[in-house]
Amino acid sequence: MRRKRDKQQPEPDHLTDEERMAGERAKLLFTTLRDENLSPSEKEELWNQVGETISQRKQRSFGTFWIAAAASVTLLLLAGVGYLVFYKNTARTMQEFAARGSNGPDETQLILADKRVVSLRKDNSSVEYKENGALIQVDSSSTIGQRVAGDQQFNTLIVPYGKRSVLTLADGTRIWLNSGSRLVYPSHFDARRREVYLEGQAFFSVKHSDDVPFHVYTRDMEVKVLGTEFDVSAYADDHYTAAVLTTGSVELTTRGQSLFGSEKTKITPGTRAVYDQQQATLQTGQVDVQEYVSWKDGYLVLNSAPLTEILKKLSRYYRVDIILKQPKLAGVRFGGTLDLQENIRDILEAISVSTGLNYKQQSSERRYVLEESTIRP
Known part of the structure; x- marks a missing residue:
């Protein structure tokens, strides 16, 4: 040129x-x-x-x-x-930290700025920051300390498939991390900004502050709030990033990898915003928010959801492989409520009864096949 x-x-x-x-x-x-x-x-x-x-x-x-x-x-x-x-x-620095963490650990891991790794063995673990981040309480049973003075440092919480975790930051903000997620955040917030970086899915209950906004970054979206509750889903194997607002208001900015591709919008409660990475488009619409946030309370509310979408959520939540033998089954829709406290076999049985399909477990205990059934035993 x-x-x-x-x-x-x-x-x-x-x-x-x-x-x-x-x-x-x-x-x-x-x-x-x-x-x-x-x-x-x-x-x-x-x-x-x-x-x-x-x-x-x-x-x-x-x-x-x-x-x-x-x-x-x-x-x-x-x-x-x-x-x-x-x-x-800012966000790219945290994104680099997210890439440094373990790839698919079996247990939830808290990686501190000084490179210490703390393993959380519970399926539903908890991490709570106190004393402006100087003390960290893990699973209500042990407390560890960290240095928070000096230059800004970052901690990383990695939640593998099959696990969940609740994180309480020093400012009082609570974050529910779903299976297969990781969150990078400062060891302590400064007086001007509160910023975190998310891969996977999380529900945020942000402590209100008129002076210090809270920013959630993903690979292609920024969510800015002063204090509210919302869900963000940004899994690497999904072709979209979505945000669902339950209370308050949020400002969304999409970030295509281009100079002219960003788009900014505000959404109100009951709205879901979806950024399609392939089409580089942002669409919003009214939804039943429980369908997208109920996972944090241990169940799934489904309103005629596609079977393929349901099985992907279950695969992440239970850390199992679920195979649809006939591709045409992907469009089968399911409605109702699934109790995620139940065993995965009980969940698949409930789906089978409601859809007329059949499931069977293969030789591996973590692999299931769902298929059409002409005669059920």
């Missing part, structure tokens, strides 16, 4: 020092854009906007063009790239 521009508009030898400095500033800005990994189409759009600036100022000298181009690009940077840089300096 640069070679093409140079060919069309060679740099005159009579430029003043001021004009050359303006040109260098513009080139530096375009270098910054390249560092943000913009797609070719986005770079083309930027150059088109600069081109419009040129056509409107044909009577000006080449040096004046560079000054105008630098101003145009600066405005674009302030509007778009500034957001990406901000995200890079």
